Amino acid sequence: VAGAHDRDGVDWLTAAQQREWKSLMALLIALPAALDAQLKRDAGVNLFEYHVLAALSEAPGRALPMSELAALSRGSMSRLSHAVSRLEGVGWVERRGCAGAGRRIEAHLTAAGWRKIQEVAPDHVREARRLVIDVLAPEQLRALGATARDVVGVADPGIADTLHRDLAGG
Amino acid sequence: VAGAHDRDGVDWLTAAQQREWKSLMALLIALPAALDAQLKRDAGVNLFEYHVLAALSEAPGRALPMSELAALSRGSMSRLSHAVSRLEGVGWVERRGCAGAGRRIEAHLTAAGWRKIQEVAPDHVREARRLVIDVLAPEQLRALGATARDVVGVADPGIADTLHRDLAGG
DNA sequence: TAAGATTGACCGATCAATCTTT
DNA sequence: AAAGATTGATCGGTCAATCTTA
Numbered sequence: 001v002a003g004a005h006d007r008d009g010v011d012w013l014t015a016a017q018q019r020e021w022k023s024l025m026a027l028l029i030a031l032p033a034a035l036d037a038q039l040k041r042d043a044g045v046n047l048f049e050y051h052v053l054a055a056l057s058e059a060p061g062r063a064l065p066m067s068e069l070a071a072l073s074r075g076s077m078s079r080l081s082h083a084v085s086r087l088e089g090v091g092w093v094e095r096r097g098c099a100g101a102g103r104r105i106e107a108h109l110t111a112a113g114w115r116k117i118q119e120v121a122p123d124h125v126r127e128a129r130r131l132v133i134d135v136l137a138p139e140q141l142r143a144l145g146a147t148a149r150d151v152v153g154v155a156d157p158g159i160a161d162t163l164h165r166d167l168a169g170g
Numbered sequence: 171v172a173g174a175h176d177r178d179g180v181d182w183l184t185a186a187q188q189r190e191w192k193s194l195m196a197l198l199i200a201l202p203a204a205l206d207a208q209l210k211r212d213a214g215v216n217l218f219e220y221h222v223l224a225a226l227s228e229a230p231g232r233a234l235p236m237s238e239l240a241a242l243s244r245g246s247m248s249r250l251s252h253a254v255s256r257l258e259g260v261g262w263v264e265r266r267g268c269a270g271a272g273r274r275i276e277a278h279l280t281a282a283g284w285r286k287i288q289e290v291a292p293d294h295v296r297e298a299r300r301l302v303i304d305v306l307a308p309e310q311l312r313a314l315g316a317t318a319r320d321v322v323g324v325a326d327p328g329i330a331d332t333l334h335r336d337l338a339g340g
Numbered sequence: 341t342a343a344g345a346t347t348g349a350c351c352g353a354t355c356a357a358t359c360t361t362t
Numbered sequence: 363a364a365a366g367a368t369t370g371a372t373c374g375g376t377c378a379a380t381c382t383t384a
Contacts, residue, residue, distance in 0.1 A: 007305075010292040016302055020315030024302065025221075026333045028202050029244045030326035035207050037284035048350080067366060074199045079353060081368055086352090104361065110364055114269050122180040131325045132194065133187055137316060145190030147310055148197035155301045156200035163196045167189050185353060191372060196354055216374080256374090274344060274383065 031131065038127045040122045043120040048075055049083055050124060053092065056109040063108030065098060071162045092116050182270055192256030201301065209298045213290040219253055220294060223262065223287045226279040235268060241332045262286050 009154055036047045037057050045053070051073040064072070068149060070080040082168070084107050087093040092113030098106040133141065153160040175181050183191060206217045221243040228231055240250040248322070254277050257263040262283030268276040276339070279287070303311065323330040 006293070010295065011299065012295060013298070013303065017311070018288075020302070020311050021335065022297060022336065023315040023318040023322070026244060026322045026329050027325075028198065030322045030329045032198050034325040044254070048352090051274060065366085074196060076354075077367060078355075078369085082250060082352075085332050085368090105368095118363095122178070127179065128183070128191060129181065132321055133183065133191070135320055135324050139185070140317055140320075141315050142191050143310070145193040148190075148193040150305055150310075151302055152193070152200045153195045154198075154305050155204040159196050159200045163192065166192065218374090235344085236346095246376075247345060248347090248377075252375075256344090275346095 008118060012044055026075070035124075035127060039124060042123050043116075043122070048073065048079070050120065052080070052083055052087065052107075053100055053109065053113060054121070056093065056107060057114065057117045060110070063096075063098075063106045063115065065103045065106045066095075067103075069107055071158070072166065074162070087113070192252070202284070204301055205294075205297060209290070209294060212293050213286075215290070218243060218249070219257060220290065222250070222253055222257065222277075223279065223283060226263065226277060227284065227287045231278070232284065233266075233268075233276045235273045235276045237273075239277055242336065243329070244329055257283070 021101070032047060039045055039047055039050050043050070050103040052069065054065060055069055066080060066084070067077065069084075070077050073080065084093055084095065088095065092110055093107050094110055095105050095107055097104065136144065149163070150161070152163065202217060209215050210219055213289065214219070224237065225239055226234060227241040236250060237247065238252070239254075240247050243250065245253070254263055254265065262280055263277050264280055265275050265277055267274065306314065319330070319333070321332065329334050
């Protein structure tokens with residue numbers, strides 16, 4: 001039973017738990033790889049860069065301070081800074097100083113960047129449907145989302161916070 | 171409703187679907203990062219290298235041909251080859267020619283590698299429990315595993331095959 | 341020649357150190 | 363000094379090319 005310890009004091013997984021764990025590990029490998037591959041092939045961006053463009057496209061004024069953008073796209077400041085440099089290089093994003101107190105730099109989507117995300121989003125949504133949304137029964141999808149939120153709450157409270165704020169419509 | 175198309179012919183996600191999708195994306199970022207961080211901190215290996223050592227430790231004779239090991243640890247041959255080179259460098263794995271027809275190289279766990287995985291596994295299992303297994307109700311975990319298998323089946327049939335064989339006790 | 345395996349160049353991410361502004 | 367942001371070294375992974383053996 002759960003909570004049992006062997007003589008080393010280790011609470012090993014049961015056979016059933018191992019089964020579900022291995023299935024989850026397979027998902028963690030296969031799904032991001034498939035999404036990345038589609039975006040890279042059809043759009044020349046990776047999944048993180050797509051999230052950056054998508055977050056900007058939904059923001060008021062199509063602009064966000066770097067630190068908020070990092071939280072929304074679930075990456076470190078460093079990762080974001082490198083990514084924005086790349087996106088700036090191809091003309092989809094620009095950096096500029098920003099007015100608000102304390103904050104210094106905001107990234108904003110250029111006209112070309114707006115066109116790019118409009119062009120790329122439909123394919124990405126199609127892939128999301130093909131791999132997940134249309135594969136699962138509605139109740140199964142609902143349960144998956146709820147379970148994901150439970151796990152993220154423990155694995156990374158910071159991401160969980162940003163997610164909840166985003167889902168609430170912040 | 172699902173299946174509806176706007177005038178661009180795109181079947182966008184509903185608000186509810188977007189909610190679950192974003193939750194899943196957050197999981198895909200947060201969970202591997204947390205598992206990786208624990209292993210890197212406490213054991214000096216990443217999640218993929220851990221899977222390599224774990225797969226070898228469960229194999230008969232603690233050895234596997236490179237191609238089978240790649241499938242079991244869910245990586246490309248190239249990724250595995252680089253990883254095994256690293257693990258060889260620290261003395262946990264060795265390469266050697268192998269007898270069976272057609273096959274050429276097998277990786278096997280050294281005595282030091284065996285000790286290493288024995289030492290590291292309990293912490294990894296503890297983390298798996300803390301982040302997932304003990305967070306979810308048994309039925310929720312079961313559903314997560316089943317859903318993961320459904321998605322993997324579409325996203326990567328090759329990984330799905332290996333997973334099913336592994337779960338059947340191959 | 342096809343499958344198994346390796347290699348090296350390149351790219352993207354992390355980490356620690358640094359710069360900048362309040 | 364603290365928060366926001368950037369930088370550069372380094373590491374790990376991918377990709378395409380190559381080598382090897384049945």
